[in-house]
Amino acid sequence: MKLTVWGAAQQVTGSMHLLQITGYTILIDCGLDYEKGTYQEENQYFPFNPAEVDVVILTHAHIDHSGNLPTLVRMGFEGQILCTAPTADLSELLLLDSVNIFLSKLHKNARSKRGRQGPKPLYLQKDVMETVDRFVSISFHKPFKINGSIAVTFIPVGHLLGAAAVVLSVTENGRTQEIGFTGDIGRKGYPVLIDPHPLPPLDYLVCESTYGGRFHSKEATLQETLIKTINESCIKSPGRLIIPAFSIGRTQALVFALNQIFSKGLLPPVQIFVDSPLANYATDVYRKYHNLVNEEAKEFYQLKGDEFEFDNLTYVHDKKESISVSNYLEPCIIISSAGMLEGGRIQDHLYHNIQNYYCTILFIGYCAKGTLGDRLLRGDPIVRLRNRDLMVYASIKKTDLLSGHGDHFDLMNTVTHQDKQRLKKIFLVHGELKSMNALASAIADVGYEVGIPAKGESIEL
Structure with a gap:
């Protein structure tokens, strides 16, 4: 049995x-690689023949794990894609x-290059539909059971609705081995989502390392942070709070946290707008x-009803409604995508508010280097929107509590749950090298064997 790490x-x-x-080939996840400069072109080339893959196992829906599946299908993959229903x-x-x-990038490039099309x-x-x-x-x-010698089990890991670690039980040459792939591991006590479940005893573990060497802040709770920010932005002064949020996962967690705050009367009512069509659809999936x-x-649902509906909360549907939000003059909270500000309706709200002294922009997620969100977080005094250079007068804040x-x-905790006598090796993926090294060092210190595979490296198991 051979494992080759082709991504993350x-x-x-x-x-x-x-x-x-x-006689059988399994692909675990097939995500878009955003670290390639022209990712639309470079992601179409696979280092293996898609037609030779027998089955795909998908840990969760995020695009860096699922986003290249249609390319795989387009280039010859004919098998099933196994995942949870959500x-x-x-x-x-x-x-x-x-x-x-x-398509938006294609049209934008065509306009900017006077008819010359981009990728x-x-x-x-x-x-996608195929x-x-x-x-x-x-x-x-x-x-x-995938076949007579291979079975797969999905273990809940939080992180996103339906997200799972994958455990493969493989019998080969009369010997059975258990190989685990964590996907992305969630955190305990996260709004809406369950805590990660422990993995069963394994022979090998492929583990994500996104936050290796880093710890979430514990100075204040999420509720305390939101109350303080809303109070300062919308109540003490007649301003507005803009929260860039990924439409799937982050928005639902935030809306539930706000529902808890306002349903308890911890703040006076403030109008809230969720301006993201994708978030509206995703929220229906969470309800489903x-x-x-x-x-x-x-428990909240049993006592108070729908976690994602409450007084003063409005889901914005069409562009006309979105424009009316920009013209809303009372203090309000606007939740909109995309989380890194690289497109979507959030850019309209930024354009109208970035020079507003009474506006606060609260980042609740990661912003990749070079994105508009990253530039605001690092303190750039001027940003470019709609071909205009705009001074940044709005207050910029950030929390990692979501x-x-x-x-x-x-x-x-995921690693040390495993039996040292049985677990032969841990392979770290899905993290910046600095994070991987920090996590690898900590894992080695407690007595596990650990490695950091290079892209394309094959390991005999």
Whole structure:
């Protein structure tokens, strides 16, 4: 049995791991690699023949794990894609949204280059729908036989609705081995989502390392942070609070946290707008799979009703409504995508408010280097929007309390749950090299063997 790490190797995005067993090939995740400069062109080339992959196993819906599946299908993959039911539904939303982003970039490049087209879309809607037809939904904790010698089990890990670690039981040459892939590990006590479940005893573990060497702040709770920020932005002064948020996962967690605050009367009422069509659709998926949310959310539902609906909360649907939000003159909270400010309706709200002294922009997620969000966070005094240079007079704030990733402690907890006598080796993926080295050092210190594979490196298991 041979494992080859083809993505998220010494970097965060592009998760893609090939497991070759005698006569059978499994691909775990097939994500977009955002660290390639012209990712629409470069992601279409696979270092293996897609037609030779027998089955894909998808850990969760985020684009850096699912976003290149339609390309795989377009280039010859004919097998099934195994995942949980929420992952299937959320992946469809995100993949269709990716098509819109590709087409938007194509049209934008055509306009800016006077008719010269930029990169062709990586895939189109028909490719997405063909991909969706291949999804096969598997329940948590129920082993699913792929063939006579291979079974897969999905273990809940929080992070996103439906997100799972994958445990493969492989019998080869009369010997059975258990190989685990963590996907992305969530954090304990996260709004709406369940805590990560421990993994069963394994022989090998492929582990994410996003927050290796880093710890989430514990100076204040999420509720305390939101109350303080809203009070300063919208109540003490007649301003507005703009929160860039990823449409799937982050927005639902934030809305539930706000619902808890206002339903308890911890703040006077403030109008809240959720301005993201994708977030609206994703919230319906969260409602559909309400049996998979955490106990806190279920109890809230029993006592007060829908976690994602409350007085003074408005879901914005069309562009006309979005424009009316920009013209709303009372203090308000605007939640909009995209989280890194690299597109979406959030840019309209920024354009109208970046020079507003009474506006606060609160970042609740990661912003990749070079993005507009990153430039604001590093303190750039001028940003460019709609071909205009605008002075930054709005207050810029950040919290990591809504990060969906477990920190160094959570990662170590996942590792140390394993039996040292049985676990032969841990392979770290999905993290910047600095984070990987920090986590690798901590893992080695407690007596486990650990490695950091390079891209394309193959390991005999």
